[in-house]
Structure formats: structure tokens, C-alpha cells
Amino acid sequence: MKPPRLLLRFFRWYCHPELVDHIEGDLLEEYGQRAKEKGKWMADWVLCWDVLLLFRPGILRNFSNLHYRLNSFDMIQHNVLIAIRNFNQHRVSFIINLTGLSSGLACSLFIYLWVADELSINKFNINDSRLYQVMQNVNSATGVETIEHTQGLLAAALAQEIPEVEFAATVVPPNWFSSPGIISFENTLLKANPQFISKDFFNVFTCPILQGDRSNLLPDRSAIAISEDLALKLFHTTENIIGKTVNWNHDRFTGEYHITGVFETTPANSTNQFDLLLTYDLFQYLRPSINDWGNSDPSTFLLLKGDINVESLNEKINQVLKAKDPNSESTLFIQRYSDRYLFGHYDNGKPAGGRIFYVRLVSIVGILILVIACINFTNLSTAKASRRGKEVGIKKVVGAGRKSLVWQYLSESALVTFCSLVIAVCLVYVLIPQFNTITGKSLFLKPDTTMIAGLVCFFLVTSFLAGSYPAFYLSAFSPANVLKGRRNTSIAEVVVRKGLVIFQFSTSIILIVTVVIAYEQMQYIQSKNLGYRRENIITFDMEGQPSSKLEAFRSELMAVPGVLNAGTYYHNLTGDHGNIRLDWDGKSPDQRVDFINLEVGCDFIETMGIEFKEGRSPTKNVNPESQIVLNEKAIQIMGLENPIGKTVRYWGKESTIVGIAKDFNFESLHEEIKPCFFRVYPIMPKFVVKIQGGAEKPVIEEIGHLYARFSSGYPFDYRFLDETYRMLYATEQKISVLSRYFALTTIVISCLGLLGLAAFSAERRIKEIGIRKILGSSEMGIVYLLSNDFAKVVIAAVVIAVPLSYLITASWLNTFAFRIELQWWYFIGAATLALSIALVTVSSQAILAARANPNQSLKSE
């Protein structure tokens, strides 16, 4: 009859060694008897119960001896205890440390999240290290322009002729089109972004396929593959939808398509977000011009074989291009696809930074904030060293080694850091929605391994940064000296402490100056660009409303202060417009020219700021087909002289030419200016509004209110005319807002540290202040006495920071061709700001100390 061994092992593990044999004997004796009487099963059960009931104090062994011979466990326990007592005793400095460190840590955590996200963009492809995009340098009037559009047949040619290229894919991404299309199935209509892909797309990019045949996902021109998200929205499932027919309404590709596949929705950290895939064959079929080597439209992506020399490959690619198109004046080069996000600016045809600048800047700021927060801890600990000198002395006399003291102070800083980290994580958790609104990202704290490893790193680095100086400094005290009370409050100590404060404030001032100057420079660049970009124009739809209502809306719109002009239109400004063939007197019969047909409302031409070369805008409220406006290019092609007043015909109708518009670049900049004409209707369902510069926000808000009144509940979905420009603006705007918050945090943390030091020095000199007051010193005199020291330190910081920040900002500005002049007030302003905040902080403490009753401070010794 054997009792369960596991149970007895468990019992032997927890039982006190002095009792274990007897009790086990008792248990076994009982077990044997019970097993005879009631059977093994019952005996086992009772034994189990007994063993559990024996798990109680009195029987348990001492678990603190788990770490048998080492006493480090006890030491840690002891250190933590001492630290907690110490915090409790000096609550103010503890709270200052906690606030400073936790806000610093929270800022750095935010920055870490942001930077990690930025660095992960477009890195989701498995073959990321071998995935390159072909870029094209085009000579334009303004210099070399770098574009991502390449020749439509390039990918196929490169895959065939260059052995280093494993696969090549031609892709027409969604952003090639000016607007998304609409996919519909039965009664469900959804906006969706299309992407056209050639066969090797799936070999080049990582795009898992949920349904369908990976090797041949899009077998023919009427095949369509949709994303998981889209499938769920459209069919509420991803199963059994292969073969269903959907309607796709977009550009020239409108028609019925049958679903041949479902792919995993593109990850959030991809810049190219597409909802459905169509075959590039179709694109070639419907836009045959793409097969011309002189045209550049789609993007070309290459998957290279292993490590290759980029330079020599560039040469080969250009040789291929030259062979195919001897007239080509552009050059091609390849760039890592995932690099394009951070190194997306090109200077004279070479990648020249881009977002990476901001990523680096923000990372540096993050580290600085952490360092500044750690300095607070260091400063307060060393300032309090005089108090803890005795503790160190006694410990050393009793036999503590230097090492154990170092550990003690490090564990103290680790404890504070840990508390701060917990608070910081909570802060981040609470504030992350606001942070996401500012950055336009969807970041969140997810407890995965990298995040936890990151936090542990943060914890270790911060504890060490914050605790190392006090640890090594305090542990070096000579016990004989400190116990005698003769501790040379050495000049070195004061110098270090002041030095650190100077560092904090210099950093704060430099940050403030940099933020201000970066902001000014960005403003300058953007307004500089305004000259040739269409700014302050918004567009929005108001479809499905009767024209009387649209008219009313337009007249009310014009009455909104700040609205300079409001026009309406039907045809998309940047996309496809449809062509119409015109007839006119004197047209040669074999001349075939398609004219772009722009159907617009009244005031559209004026609102867009399109100038007239001759003539005028059509008169309002007449039949739109009776009057027509052509552009210069159209007149040139038609070869008309004195065109005003002449008639043109289309669809069997006659129209009089009333005006000639100067050429303008409506379509994408890569296309030639085409002949076009305007047909002007009284009102159209899409609005374009020119707003007075500088007051966009309130005016748009006002328009939004107006819109809400007229549109019966549809959201006011407006866009700035130049969307890409707008996006660019947003990026810089976001970073400038972020850096302002960070600059603010640094100055707050620095001031917290100063507050702690000021409070401490006031406390230490409390008797001196008492005696001074009794001897007749005025309150102001004492405030001056206390603030004086700190003012000197901050002024020293100013003296250091101003030239440094000048050097930094000047060298940064030198990288810009167009730059603002550095004004003296940037520096003086920041310095004054820092100085006044510091003085307010210190004098608040000083005033408190000065107003205290000397009786209180002097009555006890």
C-alpha cells in the first residue's frame, strides 16, 4: 500500500525540518490503517486533505531561508525598508522625484512608442531587406525631379534582362488615382481603394491570401480580389464569396467583376493602403498609353537576389531603359522600399533625408528629457547627503563594504524608478488617445515581449542614471570624518550639483529655442510654397440635393465672413474628366482631337483663380450649352484666330466661345497640359470655396455649421485642394505640436528639481534665517539671499545655452536653401522665459522661508 509520493514530497518541501519526520510518520501510520479499513482511494483522499490542512503557520518552515547561504535577499529587503523610511521622512523631495521621473518617463515612453512605430513603417514585408523600388529622376524646369512613377513595361523588362532581379512587380497604387472608387454588392455600397498589380506582386510583397489561388489570384481582366475587411463589410464573411459578382465604379474601370480571392487587410504600418486588387493587364488594356516607353505611370518594385551592389545595378537598369527607349532623358535608380518612408526627400536626384530628421530629433529630445528627470534625483540625493552621511558612517563602522552601500543607493533609486514607471505607464495609458490625436497614429500599449523588454530597459537605465552618482558619491564617505561631523561639503559636490542644474536649464533653453525656430522655419517654408500652390481652397460634396437648395446654400455660403468666393463643379479637379470631340469651322476632316470636358458651375473659374487670356466667364443663368470657355492649348490645337465669338459644335449643338483661359495644370504634374473646355452650369453639386488666408479654421467651422443645416445629417467632409500638400503640412504640424509639449515638459521637470533644491536649502538654513530676522533682516533681504544662488546658476545656464543654441539652430537652418533670419529675440525670449520660471519657483520657496516665524525655528536645538 503505497501513499501518493507527490503529496509526501510536497509535504516534505514545506514542512519544518524538525517536525517533518514525526508528522510524516503519523500521516503514514494513519494512512496505512485507513487504507486497510476504507480502501486506498479513501485513504489517499484523506491524506491529501491532511497535507493541505497541515500547510499552516507553525508547521511551515521558514521560507526566507530559501536563499540558503546568500544574504542578498535579506539585504534587498533591508534596503527597500530603509528606502521607504527615507521617502516617508522626506516626502517633499520624494514627491518631486516621483513627479519629475514619472513625467519624464511618460514622455520618453511616448517618444519610444512613436519612434518605434515610425521605424516599423513599411517593414512588414518578409523580404524587406531585398525589396527595392525603382525611382526616376526627371529633368524639369525647376531642376531634377524625383518621381516614383516608372515606365509601364519596365518591371517585365528588368525581370527578363537583369539576372540579379529575382522578381519584379508593376503596381499602380491607390494614390495614383485622385479618389477612391465605389464597390457595390446588392444594396451595399462602399468606398474602396484599388490597386493594380502584375503577376509577381505576391512574390515581391508579403500579402497573405485567405481565399483563392496564390499562384494565380487574378486569372483574367474581370477578376477582382478584395481585402478581408472589405469582404466582411460587403458580405459579412470571407467564406464562399469566390465567384460572386460585384460592381466596381471607378474611373475607366467601371464594370462587373468576379471575386477570385480574399487577401489579408494591409497592416496599419504600411503606407500603401489598398482594399482591392485588379490585374495590371486590365490597366494596360484600358490605358494602352502605359505601354509607351515615354510614359511613366506605375511603380516598379524589385526583389533582388541576395546582396548586390546598388550602384552597378542602377547602371544596368539605365542600360535597359536606354535600349528600350533611346530618347529617354531620365535616369532610374533603386531605393530600399522601406527606406522610402523615412528617406523620402530627394535633393538633385539623390535621397536626402526626410522624416528621419524628425525621428532623430524626437529621439534625442526623448533621451534629454529622461536625463533631465534623472538629474533631479541625483541633485536631491546629493544635496541630502549631509543628512545621510551619518547613516553611511555607522554602516561603514559596523562593517558594511562600499559595494553593499552602492547597492543600497542603487536599490533606492530603483524603487523610485519603479514607482515612477508604474505611474508613467498609467499616464501613458490614460493620455494615449490625446497623443494619437496629435500624432495621427493609432498607437497603444500592448504588453508584448518587445514592449516589456523596452520597459525593463527603461527601468534599468533610469535607475542607474538616477542612482549612480549618489551611490558612488555617498558610499565614498570616510566614516571617521562624517561621524565627527566634519564632512568637507566640498567644492566638488557643489560644483557638480550646480553643473547639473546648469545642464538642465541649458538643455531646456536650447530646446525652447530650437522648437521656436523650427516652428518659424516650417511656417516660412510653407508660406514660401504658397506662391505656386493652391492654398486656402477647400472642396466638399453636396450630392443628392435639389438645385434650388444648392443655390440657397451657395448664397448663404458667400455671406459667411472669410469666404472669398464659392464655386461649384461636377468633374473632379485632379482625376479623369471624360473627353468630347469638338467640331468647328475650318477643322480639317482627319484631325482628331479629344477635348477634356469640364462641367462646372458658375464662379468656379474665378474661385480657382484661373485667369483669362481673352474674353470673360460665361454669363450666368443662360443655357450652359450656348457658351463655352476653352483653354489656350485648345485654341492652339484648333488653330483659330480671333476665336472669341466663333462657334464650336458638339453633340449636334452649337456654342459660342466667350473666353479663353490661360493654361493651367489641372491634372497631375506629370501630364502635359491638355486641351480642355468648360461648360458652365448655374449650379453643380460639388463645392469649391476660397477662404481668406489666416482664418481657415473658424471659417471652415462656420461652413460646417451651414453645411449641417442644409445637408440633413451628412458629415461635413471637406478637403484642402492640394491634399498631398495638406498631408505634408500635417506631418510637420504634428511634430511641431509634439515638440512644444516636450519642451514644456523639460522646463517643468527642471523647475521641479530647482524647487526641491530651493526647498532643501531653505530648510537647511532655517536657523540662519531665524537669526537674521531677529537681527533685523527684512523679508525681501532673505528672499534675495536664498534666490541669489539659484539665479546665478540659471544665468550661467543662459550664458551657455544661448551661443550653443545659436550654433545648433544656425547649422540646422544652413541645410535649408530658403531660411529665416535668426532674430535676437528668439534667444532672449527663451532665456527670459527660463529665468523667470526658475526665479518664480525659487522665490516661492524663499518667500515661505522668509515669512516663517523665527521663534519656531530657533526654539529647539
Next chain:
Amino acid sequence: MKKYQLGEFEEIVMLTVAILYKEAYGVAIKKEIETRLKRKVSMGAMHTALVRLEDKGYIKSHDGETTAERMGRPKKYVQITALGKKAMEYTRETRNGLWGAIPKVALDLMVVR
């Protein structure tokens, strides 16, 4: 007054130890209590009580012989010390004192109720 502290269960254990005299060890004590008082005693409760009583100095223990059914584990016999005896007597006296102090009427009334 905390001269001699003896909980209810501890007192029972002490009395049982005294009853068993030279044969008082874990299983025997447990059985004795279970048969005499008709109540279940867990091994844990009894051994904690023994440990506590020994800590207080009311009993002392010595290792005894081993048997086959104990798989070689020695029995631990316990004996009451002089201090333990005093504690028992003290408890008994306090009880008796309390009993004596109850007026007759009170108990009669209780019975009636």
C-alpha cells in the same frame, strides 16, 4: 491575566496527553480525542497545537521507536512538564472559580428557559 495561556483545543490536547501518559504520540493523541470527544481532529490542527504547547514549555518531547507501518519514521512522544501541569491546574482552578461564582438561581432560570 496572561499567566498561563491555554486555548480550548490546547487544553484538550494537554488532558489527552496526560491520559495517555507514556503512550502519548501524534496518532494516539488524535485517536483518543476523536473517540472520547466524538469530534474530528485534523492532523494539522493537532500538530500545530503540539508545536505551540512545546514552544510555551508545557510539554516536552522525545523521539521514540519506529515501526514498519511508519516506514521508519520515529514516533514523537510527548510528556507534560511541571509548567504544563501548573498551567492545567491554573485553568482548572479558574474554571472552578467561575463555576462557583455562578448563583444557583441563574442556572435554574436558564434551565427553565
